Each structure stands twice: as structure tokens, then as C-alpha cells.
Amino acid sequence: MRMLEGSNDVDEITHPVLNEVHELSIDSDFLLIVLKKSLLRRKGLKVVLMSATVDPERFSKYLGGAPVLTVPGRTFPVRVAYLEDAIKLTGYTVDQRNQEELTELDDDIEPEYSARIRNTLAQMDQYRIEYDLIVQLISKIAVDPDYVSYRKAILVF
Secondary structure (H helix, E strand, C coil), X not given: CHHHHHCCCCCCXXXXXXXXXXXXXXXXXXXXXXXXXXXXXXXXCCCEEECCCCCHHHHHHHCCCCCCCCCCCCCCCCCCCCHHHHHHHHCCCCCHHHHHHXXXXXXXXXXXCCHHHHHHHHHXXXXXXXXXXXXXXXXXXXXXXXXXXXXXXXXXX
């Protein structure tokens, strides 16, 4: 994207490689449109799209039947959890002074969340990273016996 922003002529690029194409955004959508048009115009252009989770046939069809290469390897199980789940697991509140007394109110059944969790979520600024929540979540995973299988690698983006 940076190269496209700074140049009207990207003909010198012969093999653009896009990793994690499943992480769609306005920028990546725009880039895929540009690359698709470029593939029609430039016969020597080779585009490499990579993702461990995307439906390759869908992208192949979008790009006019582009070949799909599957690299064998080990896949890892993924458990989807949401911000509400992290708040529930840690007992996190925006106002940490009330955390201990409010944690008891979380005897709800997923995916319904307690009033405390909904209130905490409503108080959070979506443009601010809650570093305290991240630290508490990592700490919980690191010491809680229920999460021993997750301790081997914790990735934070």
C-alpha cells in the first residue's frame, strides 16, 4: 500500500506478496482491487496471497481462477473468545477499586454477560488499549491450571 501511495508507476513490482490476507480492511480491499486490475493489464505479474485461515478458492475465483498452492503443515486449534470473555475471566473493571467485590456477580452463562461486564465494556474507550487488562489476562493464563495448554505460546498483537 505504501508503494502505491507514493508512486503512479508500480510496473517495476513483479511479485507482490501479501501475508495475512484474511485480515480484511478498506486498505487491503483497495489493494486487492488494484492488483486484480493489474493482473489483467500485466501478463507477467505474479501475486502471492498468503493466509492460514482464508478460503483459498474464494480468492482464486476473485482473481480469475488463479492457482492455489497448499503448503502442508500443522494447524492449531483456535478458540474464539471476545473482549467480554477476557473481562469475565480476569474480573477486570475500568475502575479497578471495585474489581474484587464485583467479580462475584459474574455467574452468568456464555454468551450472555453480566451487568458488570456490560458496564465495564461500556466504560472502555475503544481507541485506548487497556494494557492492564492484557497484563491481567496473560497472568491468568500463566497461572490458572485450567489454561495450562495455552501457556506454551501467548501472542499479543
